[in-house]
Amino acid sequence: MLMYTLKRLLAGVITVWFIATATFIAMHQVPGDPLMNDKAVSPEIRANLEAKYGLDKPVTTQYFIFLSNMLKGDFGISFTQQNRKVNDIIRDHFPVSATLGVLAIFFAATGGVLFGALTAVYRNQMPDVVIMFLVILGISVPSFVFAALGQLMLVNINSFFGYSVIPVAGWGTIWHMLMPSLVLGLTTMALLTRLMRSSMLEVVNEDYIKTAKAKGLSPTRIFFRHQLRNAILPVITVLGPQIAAITTGGFVVELVFAIPGLGRYFVQAVQQLDYTVIMGTTVFYGAFLVFMVIVVDILYGFIDPRVRLS
Amino acid sequence: MRRITVILTCLFIQLTDGTALASPVDFENQTITVAITQEPPQMNSAKATDQVSGLVLGHLMEGLVRYDRRGRLEPGVAERWEMTDEKATFYLRKNALWSDGKPVTAHDFVFAWQTALKPVTASEYSFIFFPIKNAQQINNGELPADKLGAVALDDHTLEVTLERPTAYFIKLTAFNTFFPIREDFFNSKGDKYAANADDLLYNGAFIMTEWKHSASLKMVKNPNYWNKDEITLNAINVDYITADTRARLNLYTDGKIAFTRLDGETYKDALSQRFRIRRFTTGSVFFIEYNHRPEKVTSNLNLRKAIQHVFDPDEMVNRVLAVPGNLRGESIFPVWLNGVEDKFRREYPAPMARYSVATAQQYLDRAREELGGEIPPLVLLVSDSPTATKQGEYMQGLMLNKLGLDVKIDVQTFKQRLAKMTSGDFDMVGAGWGPDFDDIMTFGDLMASWNLNNRGRYNNPAYDRLVQIAMNSTDPKTRMDAMGQAQQILFDDAAVLPQYEQGIIYVLHPKVKGVVRRVVGADPDYTHAKVVP
Numbered sequence: 030m031l032m033y034t035l036k037r038l039l040a041g042v043i044t045v046w047f048i049a050t051a052t053f054i055a056m057h058q059v060p061g062d063p064l065m066n067d068k069a070v071s072p073e074i075r076a077n078l079e080a081k082y083g084l085d086k087p088v089t090t091q092y093f094i095f096l097s098n099m100l101k102g103d104f105g106i107s108f109t110q111q112n113r114k115v116n117d118i119i120r121d122h123f124p125v126s127a128t129l130g131v132l133a134i135f136f137a138a139t140g141g142v143l144f145g146a147l148t149a150v151y152r153n154q155m156p157d158v159v160i161m162f163l164v165i166l167g168i169s170v171p172s173f174v175f176a177a178l179g180q181l182m183l184v185n186i187n188s189f190f191g192y193s194v195i196p197v198a199g200w201g202t203i204w205h206m207l208m209p210s211l212v213l214g215l216t217t218m219a220l221l222t223r224l225m226r227s228s229m230l231e232v233v234n235e236d237y238i239k240t241a242k243a244k245g246l247s248p249t250r251i252f253f254r255h256q257l258r259n260a261i262l263p264v265i266t267v268l269g270p271q272i273a274a275i276t277t278g279g280f281v282v283e284l285v286f287a288i289p290g291l292g293r294y295f296v297q298a299v300q301q302l303d304y305t306v307i308m309g310t311t312v313f314y315g316a317f318l319v320f321m322v323i324v325v326d327i328l329y330g331f332i333d334p335r336v337r338l339s
Numbered sequence: 340m341r342r343i344t345v346i347l348t349c350l351f352i353q354l355t356d357g358t359a360l361a362s363p364v365d366f367e368n369q370t371i372t373v374a375i376t377q378e379p380p381q382m383n384s385a386k387a388t389d390q391v392s393g394l395v396l397g398h399l400m401e402g403l404v405r406y407d408r409r410g411r412l413e414p415g416v417a418e419r420w421e422m423t424d425e426k427a428t429f430y431l432r433k434n435a436l437w438s439d440g441k442p443v444t445a446h447d448f449v450f451a452w453q454t455a456l457k458p459v460t461a462s463e464y465s466f467i468f469f470p471i472k473n474a475q476q477i478n479n480g481e482l483p484a485d486k487l488g489a490v491a492l493d494d495h496t497l498e499v500t501l502e503r504p505t506a507y508f509i510k511l512t513a514f515n516t517f518f519p520i521r522e523d524f525f526n527s528k529g530d531k532y533a534a535n536a537d538d539l540l541y542n543g544a545f546i547m548t549e550w551k552h553s554a555s556l557k558m559v560k561n562p563n564y565w566n567k568d569e570i571t572l573n574a575i576n577v578d579y580i581t582a583d584t585r586a587r588l589n590l591y592t593d594g595k596i597a598f599t600r601l602d603g604e605t606y607k608d609a610l611s612q613r614f615r616i617r618r619f620t621t622g623s624v625f626f627i628e629y630n631h632r633p634e635k636v637t638s639n640l641n642l643r644k645a646i647q648h649v650f651d652p653d654e655m656v657n658r659v660l661a662v663p664g665n666l667r668g669e670s671i672f673p674v675w676l677n678g679v680e681d682k683f684r685r686e687y688p689a690p691m692a693r694y695s696v697a698t699a700q701q702y703l704d705r706a707r708e709e710l711g712g713e714i715p716p717l718v719l720l721v722s723d724s725p726t727a728t729k730q731g732e733y734m735q736g737l738m739l740n741k742l743g744l745d746v747k748i749d750v751q752t753f754k755q756r757l758a759k760m761t762s763g764d765f766d767m768v769g770a771g772w773g774p775d776f777d778d779i780m781t782f783g784d785l786m787a788s789w790n791l792n793n794r795g796r797y798n799n800p801a802y803d804r805l806v807q808i809a810m811n812s813t814d815p816k817t818r819m820d821a822m823g824q825a826q827q828i829l830f831d832d833a834a835v836l837p838q839y840e841q842g843i844i845y846v847l848h849p850k851v852k853g854v855v856r857r858v859v860g861a862d863p864d865y866t867h868a869k870v871v872p
Binding site: 059060061062063065066067068069070071073074077078081106109110111112113118121122177180181183184187188193196197198199200284285286287288289290293294300301302 | 374378380381383386388458459460461462463464465466478479480530531532533534538551552553554555578579580581582583585586589590592593594595752753754755757758759761790791792794
C-alpha cells in the first residue's frame, strides 16, 4: 500500500511538471503581447516593463526562472494587477471557489445517486423517462443558460414575495451560495445520474442480489445494503476529477452571480495574456486535479480491496 | 391554525437573508449601493489607466483642480492658480488634509509626478506630463527625477515650469495621474502600495474602508475632506463586481443596486419593466482606421475616398447599433469639444461626403487603375465584442454590395488585436478613442506622425504642422483655426472613416439625484449625489 501511494505521488509530481511546461510553451505561442495596452507606450517604458517581468530574457531562461520560483512556491506578480502577487490572488479567491464547489458537489452527488438509483428501480417507467429526459437536458444545456435562468427565477420569486427571499447575486451568506452551487452542480448531477443508473442496473442482475432476495430480505434492505453500496463505486471514481473540474469550471457562474472566485481570474488571465496568473492558476489547478485523482485512487483501495491486488 | 401560519411566516422571514424590503438607497443614512463591472486593477494613481480604477479613484482622491457638475474647472486642492506661457503657479489650500489628518502639501504633488515619470515605474500615462519641463527626458531616463520642472516653493505653493506654452495645462492637472501621493506613506508600503484599502491614503471626498477583491468595496465620506459640508452621501457601497450586464439588470430589478448601464440586449428588458431609460454620450469616437503603410492597398487615396462616399453614418447609428444615445460619426473631433467661444464643431462644421454610389464607383475605378487591376480582399480587423463584430459585418456587406469589394473580417481578442494593429497586420481596423482631458488636443494629435497610437501610420506633414501650432499656441483662435484645418485635411485624405460617437444607456434609481455623467474624469460621479425621500 505504501509503495502504491508513493508511486502514485511520484507520477503526480511528474504530471504537474508536465502541465506547467506544456502551459508555459502554449502560452508563449499565443499571438499577442501581454504588455500591450490601449495606449501605446514608448520603447523606454516598454523596456522597463519587460525588465520588471523578466520578459527581456530569452524564453528558455524565463522557463528555468519560472521553474525555480515555482519550486519555491512563488508565482510572481500579476500583469493586470501590478501590486498583487499571484499567490495572494490564489489564496484570496480559491477558498470561495472551493466553498462553492463543495456545495455543488454535495448537490450533484446526493442528487445524482438518488435520481440514478430511482431511475434504475423504476426502469422504463414514468420516473425513469422523466428523469432521463432532464439528464439529457442537464448535459446538453450550457451552464450560462442555467445561470441566467436561475438568476431570473430568483428575481421573479423575490418580486412575487415583495422582498428578498434569496439574493440574486453576491457573496457572503449561505443564501448567496444556493442558486450558484445548484447551477454549477447540475451538469455533474446529470452525469452522475446516468452513471449511477447503469451501474445500478448491472448490480440488479448480480447473483448476490438474487441470493439476498431468496434469503427473504426486505427490498429496502436489499436496496441500501447490497445494491447501492456496490453500485456507488464508479460514482466515487469520477467524483475526484469532478470536484477539481467543478471548482475550476465556475467562470460563468462566478460572473453571473458576481462571486469573487478564482475561476474568473483563471479565464480572464488567458484573455488578458496575464502570463504569471495563467501559470499560477493552471499549475495550482493542475496540482489540485492530480491530487484529487490520487486521493480517489487511494480511497478506492480502501473501499474496494480488489483494486489493491491488481 | 392562524397562529401556525404566523409562526411559519416569521420563521420563513427569519430563514431568508434578512434584507427584507431591500432598497439600494437609504434616505435616513444617505447611502447608495451600486455595482462595478470589474475589480479595479490599479489604484496607484501614478499607474492607473483604466476606467474602473479611474471611477473609484475619482471619488477617493482629489487633484489640484477638479471638474464641476457641468464639466467646468473648479478649485480642488489648489485654492487658486496663476498661469503664464512659461509657468503655472498653484496656491494650495491650508485645510486640505490626507485621511490620516496630515496636510496635503505641494511636495506630495511633486513626489507623485516624479514617481509617475521615473522609468522604473513604467507608467503608461507618463506622456501626460510632457508639457512640464524635462518630463520627457526624465521619462526616457536621460535626467534624474528631481530635475522635473515642478517645484514646491513652500508647503502650499507649487510652481510648474513648462516645456512649451500649453493652453490646457491647468485642465491636465485634474487627471488621475496628477493626483498627489505622500512620499513617506508610499515608501512605507513598498510594492503593496494601493493593493488594499489600508495601503492607500485618501484626500478626496470619500475614503475606502473596505476592499474585498473582486467582491465588494465600500467608500465612506471622508471626515477630513476640506469640502465635506458639500458632500451629502455618507457611503457608497459597491456590493457587486460583475461584467455581466444581465446580472446587473437583475440586481437593479431586485432592488439591490441603484445604477446600471444597459446594452443592446438588456435595453429591451428594461423597457418592458418600464424603467426610465437615460442616455449619455460618453465623448468617445469610434472609427475605421486605415493602414497607410505604402505596401497596403488602403494607402491608396481613391480607394479610401470610394469607401467614404458609400458610408452612411445614420444607418450605422440607427440600424446597426440601434441603441439610443449614439451620434453620427462625422469627424474624429466629437461634438462636445469646446472651440473658441462655442462648441468646436459648431464653429468648424465637419465636412461630409455626399452619399453617392456613382461617385464612389468613379473613385474606385481610379483606384483600380493606380493599383494595377483588381483589388485584393481587404482585411478588417475587429475586436471580439458583439458590437464590434456587428459593425464589421455591416461594413463587409456595405463594401460588397455598393463597391463589389471583398472584405475578410478578422476577429481577434483584445491583446491579439492590439498586437496586429501595432505590427500593421491589417487593412482596416475598428478603432476608438476616448478623451483624457477637456481640450481638443486629447483628440488633435491622434493622427500625428509621431503619435504611437497612430497605428495605421497616417503621415501628412501639413497635418503635423497644424497639430504643432495647436499644441504650442495659447491663443484660442489660432489653435482652433489650426484644428479646423486639420479636420478638413483628415477629411480630404479620408485618413479615417468616422463611424459614430458612442452613446450609452442606463437606469438610475429615481430617488438618487445629482449623479453626474462625465465625458472627462470619473464617470458616473456620485460625489455630489444625494438620496431624496
